[in-house]
Amino acid sequence: MSADFAIDKDAGEPCRNLTDDYRCGIHTKLRPSGFQGCTVYDCFGAGQKISQQTYGGRSWRDEPGTAKQMFDLLPVMRQLHELLWYLAEALTLPPAKPLQQDLAAAQSSIEALTRLKPDEVLDLDVAAHRQRVNELLLKTSELMRAGARGKKKDRRGADLFGAKLKGADLNKANLRGAYLIAADLRDADLRGADLIGADLRDADLGGADLTDAFFLTQSQLNAAKGNPTTKIPAPLTRPSHWL
Template sequence: MSGRNAPVTAGARRRLALVGDCADCHGLCCVALPFSASADFARDKPAGTPCAQLGADSRCGIHTELRERGYPGCAVFDCFGAGQRITRQTFPGRDWRDDPETARRMFAVFPVQRQLHELLWYLVQAVGLPAADRHREGLDRALAETERLVDAEAEELLALDVAAHRATVNELLLAVSERARAGLPAVGRYRRGADLVGARLRGADLRGANLRGALLLGAELGGADLRGADLIGADLRGAELAGARLAGALFVTQAQLNAARGDRATTVPAGLSRPGHWSAERAAPPAARPRARPAGAGRRQRRR
């Protein structure tokens, strides 16, 4: 059967609903969230104040030039489809421009809905793993409850203890991760939140490594094998992924890819897109790359 006529699986439909669609949103991320002047944002912006680049049509006026104009943080951000769900379902037919009370409630719901959508992204990945079989009942319950919550009324979302729900889901995700990584070469490597900023890991065998919440800013991961590595919450800003094997890594998001630097040889997990800013060229093999050692990198790598 050709790809054109192949049936769309339930998992694929769920993933599609978790992809941000700025054309079907009222620019909520450009208004509700605060910006702080930094390497990610060119200027400060308080929460609840429209970004100066937001047009009357709810489109960004510099969308194609965000990185060049000093807004790489906007280029990386992903609402996981929360923006359009709020626009279509939570507040159908309403806009934050309608009145201050509508704006207040929409802005308060947005971060809650975004966290729920992010959890759905991870749950959809988890239920598709062979390692999920032992946890099937719990995962199915968590998936059903999270899907119910994203469709809830604004009042229920505003009253939700999202941190408690996230903790419950995370226990399941961790259990699946541990089972999926069992027996892989790097299963004992690193601990959650490891400081690997600027770490030199070119060509490293990181299959099964625990990189949950790891700080990998500017890390050199060219040619690294990350299959089966748990990357949930890992900070990949500026990380070099040229030629890295990311297909098969656990819990990768589009925002993580958008924040990193890859090339056409970098493999990408199913359901994600190769970022447009990645190099179209294939990087040289790790052995041919410069061997300079960033200051302090060895110290950071020894933290387990």
């Protein structure tokens, strides 16, 4: 048992809260029930792709022999769907228009990989595909953050655990993969910041402005703290646990 999950279970063992129709029996009260980890996980649609397309709607309950392969497939498919998520967002960003053709081609290529047979997906060199897509996402980031100045704007992979960044000017900052766990980002200016892979667990975003921040996912917001004055990008929703 951990701080994020109220129970222990082995990998591949169904959660005791899984209902007969494959829904979560405590979905509306996950946090108060001690399952905070579930509220910050996102498979980016990979689970649905596997169950409905890869296996054509066949259930691991009805066909137990498929269970292990399905479970092994999920982390691989999730990575592919995560790439599709970022590519889809990049294609909507006006400054990235010069890259639109390359981004669209990469999107089609990754989508084709998700339609392969299970054994073929498991044999993929996902790291190589991630690297190729990441090169495009880096170029997208450079176009989005054009005009950013100062060393403090490049905090890629920085260890900012618990950092005191209240009111910080992080406009158009590169925060890719930054460790912002429990950081004080109240009233910080995060407009146009690249937040791909940034760890925002328990970061305080109260009053922060994340307008036009990009490559930010719902799960990252769900992991953070915020309040009614926190400004978030239009496609995302305000987490229910924010005050």
